[in-house]
Amino acid sequence: MPMNRYADMEDKLRILEDLNMMYIRQIALSLQDSNIQKKIDHEIRMRDGACKLLAACSQRDQALEASKSLLTCNIRIMAYMSELQRMKEAQVMQRVALRSSDAGPTDDRLPCKGKVAISDLRIPLMWKDTEYFKNKGELHRCAVFCLLQVGAEIHDTDMVIVDRTLTDICFDNTIVFSEASPGFELRVEMYSCCSEEDYSTGSTSRKLASKLSSSLGRSAGKKLRVAMDPGACSPISNGGGATLLLPLPTVVGPKYHLLAHTTLSLSHVQDSFRTHDLSISGNEECSHWVPLYGNVCCRLAAQPHCMTQQMMSGCLKVKFGGDPQSWTNVYGVLKGTNLFCYHRQEDVEANIEPAFTISINKKTRIRASEKDRHNKAQSICISNHYGGEEVTHTLSADSREDTHRWMEAFWQQFYDMSQWKQCCDDLMKIELPSPRKPTLVTSKQGSLYHEMVIDTSDDISTVTDILARRMEELELRSQLGTSPPWMSLFEESPGCPRTHNRLPHSPLRCPRPGLLSSEASLTSDSDSPCSTSPCSRYSGWAEPLSLSSPSSHFRPRTLSLDAKLSTLRGRGYGGVLQCSCQPPSSSSLAPIPAQCVPQATLSCSSSTSSNSSSEGSHSPELSDGTPFSRPSSARQSLRNLRAKLDPRNWLQSQV
Amino acid sequence: MSFIPGQPVTAVVQRIEIRKLRQGEHLILGFSIGGGIDQDPGQNPFSEDKSDKGIYVTRVTPEGPAEVAGLMMGDKVMQVNGWDMTMVTHDQARKRLTKKNEDVVRLLVTRKSLEQAVKHSMM
Numbered sequence: 032m033p034m035n036r037y038a039d040m041e042d043k044l045r046i047l048e049d050l051n052m053m054y055i056r057q058i059a060l061s062l063q064d065s066n067i068q069k070k071i072d073h074e075i076r077m078r079d080g081a082c083k084l085l086a087a088c089s090q091r092d093q094a095l096e097a098s099k100s101l102l103t104c105n106i107r108i109m110a111y112m113s114e115l116q117r118m119k120e121a122q123v124m125q126r127v128a129l130r131s132s133d134a135g136p137t138d139d140r141l142p143c144k145g146k147v148a149i150s151d152l153r154i155p156l157m158w159k160d161t162e163y164f165k166n167k168g169e170l171h172r173c174a175v176f177c178l179l180q181v182g183a184e185i186h187d188t189d190m191v192i193v194d195r196t197l198t199d200i201c202f203d204n205t206i207v208f209s210e211a212s213p214g215f216e217l218r219v220e221m222y223s224c225c226s227e228e229d230y231s232t233g234s235t236s237r238k239l240a241s242k243l244s245s246s247l248g249r250s251a252g253k254k255l256r257v258a259m260d261p262g263a264c265s266p267i268s269n270g271g272g273a274t275l276l277l278p279l280p281t282v283v284g285p286k287y288h289l290l291a292h293t294t295l296s297l298s299h300v301q302d303s304f305r306t307h308d309l310s311i312s313g314n315e316e317c318s319h320w321v322p323l324y325g326n327v328c329c330r331l332a333a334q335p336h337c338m339t340q341q342m343m344s345g346c347l348k349v350k351f352g353g354d355p356q357s358w359t360n361v362y363g364v365l366k367g368t369n370l371f372c373y374h375r376q377e378d379v380e381a382n383i384e385p386a387f388t389i390s391i392n393k394k395t396r397i398r399a400s401e402k403d404r405h406n407k408a409q410s411i412c413i414s415n416h417y418g419g420e421e422v423t424h425t426l427s428a429d430s431r432e433d434t435h436r437w438m439e440a441f442w443q444q445f446y447d448m449s450q451w452k453q454c455c456d457d458l459m460k461i462e463l464p465s466p467r468k469p470t471l472v473t474s475k476q477g478s479l480y481h482e483m484v485i486d487t488s489d490d491i492s493t494v495t496d497i498l499a500r501r502m503e504e505l506e507l508r509s510q511l512g513t514s515p516p517w518m519s520l521f522e523e524s525p526g527c528p529r530t531h532n533r534l535p536h537s538p539l540r541c542p543r544p545g546l547l548s549s550e551a552s553l554t555s556d557s558d559s560p561c562s563t564s565p566c567s568r569y570s571g572w573a574e575p576l577s578l579s580s581p582s583s584h585f586r587p588r589t590l591s592l593d594a595k596l597s598t599l600r601g602r603g604y605g606g607v608l609q610c611s612c613q614p615p616s617s618s619s620l621a622p623i624p625a626q627c628v629p630q631a632t633l634s635c636s637s638s639t640s641s642n643s644s645s646e647g648s649h650s651p652e653l654s655d656g657t658p659f660s661r662p663s664s665a666r667q668s669l670r671n672l673r674a675k676l677d678p679r680n681w682l683q684s685q686v
Numbered sequence: 687m688s689f690i691p692g693q694p695v696t697a698v699v700q701r702i703e704i705r706k707l708r709q710g711e712h713l714i715l716g717f718s719i720g721g722g723i724d725q726d727p728g729q730n731p732f733s734e735d736k737s738d739k740g741i742y743v744t745r746v747t748p749e750g751p752a753e754v755a756g757l758m759m760g761d762k763v764m765q766v767n768g769w770d771m772t773m774v775t776h777d778q779a780r781k782r783l784t785k786k787n788e789d790v791v792r793l794l795v796t797r798k799s800l801e802q803a804v805k806h807s808m809m
Binding site: 680681682683684686 | 715717721725744745780783784
């Protein structure tokens with residue numbers, strides 16, 4: 032009867048778990064540290080909540096978040112457990128050491144602790160170009176987050192959904208670890224989970240599924256526990272190993288896997304961004320794979336307490352140089368790399384400038400001098416090099432004990448500085464994470480190319496328009512007997528293609544200026560804008576408005592062109608470049624027959640539409656001879672930039 | 687006009703000297719260029735070899751300084767004042783042509799008709 036066995040198992044496991052919890056509590060009690068105990072309890076509650084949420088939720092995003100909290104809780108519990116173990120062991124070892132006849136207390140100087148902050152994590156990705164440009168319907172997406180651990184303190188970043196439109200994974204969180212020793216090891220772990228599969232068991236009823244999973248899980252969990260028995264570490268052998276509160280019932284839901292990790296320490300601390308290598312576990316075959324470049328960039332800063340807090344303060348008498356008589360009474364405060372000497376103690380709180388400051392840095396030398404003839408107590412000599420000169424201050428405290436304490440403080444300061452190394456050169460800035468702002472949901476983490484929208488409503492008509500115009504234009508050209516521009520390559524005389532017959536201006540000319548002025552330029556040229564003046568000078572140069580010849584022929588088309596242009600204008604310039612109403616010219620190539628300069632004219636109107644036309648034709652250039660004022664420079668520069676950056680354009684510049 | 691990678695490029699060129707025209711505070715040459723190593727060469731209508739990323743003259747303003755000097759549409763610009771133009775970006779090319787302190791640009795251009803003319807004359 033298998034169910035009985037499971038029930039049995041469950042009972043046993045429950046008992047063992049309770050025993051374990053008792054054991055944990057005992058340890059905590061003996062250590063007189065209820066802090067970790069509370070934390071463990073808290074995490075257990077969170078874990079239960081996450082399990083329930085995971086079982087109950089239906090949406091993928093919720094499931095991902097719940098799974099993430101579950102993983103985080105588990106890891107935290109493990110960390111606290113091991114911390115507890117460690118503390119217990121340390122205590123035991125200490126007792127042992129005290130009992131044994133050791134040679135007195137070892138003079139272990141402990142360095143001060145400090146704040147370590149990691150921020151602006153950025154992990155570059157390396158998509159294969161096949162991955163990027165292929166047009167599969169579904170984007171392969173992964174949910175990614177990072178765990179940062181120093182000792183038993185574990186913080187998680189927000190979760191980011193990664194797909195092939197991202198070039199980097201950025202985590203905006205700033206994470207501060209308040210009490211870190213200089214020998215800290217910050218472990219950065221990146222977890223990922225594929226966010227596409229259907230992992231919910233749809234058929235089975237929810238309750239049954241969760242019950243099955245949890246009950247099966249316990250036995251499976253027990254197996255895991257046995258397998259992961261830490262062995263000799265546990266003082267109490269309870270058959271199953273020390274930490275029975277292991278994760279977990281295998282819950283149905285998205286599961287995160289470790290994708291990459293790295294460890295940062297004091298040598299990586301710097302007041303700027305640095306790149307570090309990642310060790311990647313996993314390969315392309317895994318479902319949770321994200322193509323990492325192999326680095327992580329971040330800013331790791333540290334503020335040791337010796338730089339931010341007052342390490343020592345008290346009344347002192349200071350003498351400058353070798354002058355034997357000029358003792359000044361000050362209130363000294365040792366903080367960071369300076370000994371601030373204030374006139375009075377009250378000045379410190381009042382934020383008044385100190386009377387003078389003696390720097391205490393790596394190059395300072397401090398020694399206790401022999402008994403001064405005038406004073407009974409020892410004095411302390413501090414020597415610094417200020418620009419090549421050696422400056423000495425002599426300090427004297429009121430009593431011997433005070434002197435001793437000051438020396439102690441100085442030694443501690445030096446020790447701290449030697450331990451924290453580069454962090455003590457200058458105070459590094461750490462921005463405290465502000466209280467949780469509501470996360471701005473960006474509509475789409477898109478790339479530049481995704482921003483260029485081609486208005487679908489215009490597509491079909493555009494294409495047919497273009498085709499029709501092209502055909503008609505070819506006919507027209509053959510009628511008038513001019514050759515396509517490239518024919519001029521084979522011609523001897525340069526003047527040939529220029530026929531000077533100009534058709535009368537069409538009445539359509541009039542409404543143009545307004546439109547074109549606003550839509551005019553999308554060219555790359557900025558250096559030699561020849562726009563306005565040549566028009567007047569060179570009659571031969573294109574008159575911008577003589578859409579004359581073709582337009583007269585194309586009248587019905589251009590009416591629609593007109594309409595389209597006006598709708599375009601109404602739609603504004605926002606980030607959307609329309610590809611509609613691409614006039615037949617596809618700028619330069621299709622000349623207006625009977626125009627002196629083939630390309631110039633229709634390129635004007637072509638410049639109204641976007642350069643990112645679907646045909647990938649040439650980008651429009653600044654129509655020379657436009658007598659109109661340019662549109663506002665900001666808009667124009669944005670469009671110029673867009674034109675320049677779109678690889679589908681073949682840029683032309685006027686020189 | 688196409689090139690074989692690894693082989694030196696040879697071409698029959700014509701020397702064209704263009705005097706810039708002053709238009710207010712601008713110096714203009716009167717033609718437009720297209721192409722460049724950062725551009726898509728497949729869209730160049732004038733190049734024979736569609737992988738040629740050179741700088742081509744796409745338009746010559748009638749009766750402008752360039753036309754007067756003999757520049758023709760479709761020419762490939764090989765050098766400008768001694769600077770190579772066969773391996774430049776579009777922007778670099780534009781800058782080389784539009785230097786404010788230069789009044790004259792001396793181009794070396796090539797076109798298919800030149801090659802053919804030379805061939806005919808040698809036969």
